[in-house]
Amino acid sequence: EVQLQASGGGLVQPGGSLTLSCAASGLVLDYYAIGWFxxxxxxxxxxxxxxxxxxxSTYYGDAVKGRFTMSRDIAKNTFYLQMNSxxxxxxxxxxxxxxxxxxxxxxxxxxxVEGNPDYWGQGTQVTxxx
Numbered sequence: 441e442v443q444l445q446a447s448g449g450g451l452v453q454p455g456g457s458l459t460l461s462c463a464a465s466g467l468v469l470d471y472y473a474i475g476w477f478x479x480x481x482x483x484x485x486x487x488x489x490x491x492x493x494x495x496x497s498t499y500y501g502d503a504v505k506g507r508f509t510m511s512r513d514i515a516k517n518t519f520y521l522q523m524n525s526x527x528x529x530x531x532x533x534x535x536x537x538x539x540x541x542x543x544x545x546x547x548x549x550x551x552x553v554e555g556n557p558d559y560w561g562q563g564t565q566v567t568x569x570x
Contacts, residue, residue, distance in 0.1 A: 442466035444561030446536045451567045452526055460521040462536030462561055467517065469540040473552045475499075476510065476521045478532035478566075485555055488534070489521060492549045499553050503529070526568045533563035 448460040460476065467474075475490030489510040490499040500508065504523075512519040523530065537557035541547045 442538050442540060442559040444536045444538060444559060446534065446561040446564045449534060449564030449566045451569065453570050454527060454568055456526050456568070457522070457524045458526065458566060459523065460534055460536075460564060460566070462519050462521075464517045464519065464536075464538060467538065467540055470494075470542045471547070472538055472540045473547070473549060473557070474512070474519050474536070474538045475552065475557060476534055476536055477555065477557075478530075478534045479563075480529075480532040483532075485535075487553045487555065490549070490553050491519075492552070494547075497549055499549070523566070526566075528568050531566060531568050533565050535563045536561040 443465045445463040452458050471494040473492045476488040477485050478488050479485040488501050488504055489508055507525045509522045537560045539552055539558045
């Protein structure tokens with residue numbers, strides 16, 4: 441069973457930085473995909489940054505490219521989202537998510553990015569405001 445625990449949200453001024461953390465457990469199959477998604481009030485949930493361990497594919501949403509960086513500490517089973525140059529439009533609830541799969545499984549990273557991970561953590565609120 442995969443469990444994900446997100447933390448690190450808060451209130452930050454425009455132009456500021458914030459780092460989100462997601463502690464993961466149960467990523468025990470051959471491969472995994474992990475990601476950060478966000479949902480602002482009245483808007484559809486969107487992928488922010490995702491990583492697929494098979495092939496080391498990385499995705500960043502257009503709105504965050506050059507400002508956000510996703511990283512992983514394998515020893516701690518934790519992945520991070522470093523957010524710089526934050527804007528008011530980055531205000532949202534941020535979720536970490538994951539899918540695990542083995543060599544014989546059919547897995548489409550694009551499908552994951554479109555919002556279909558198997559496991560979700562609880563959200564953490566990020567508010568960018570002066």
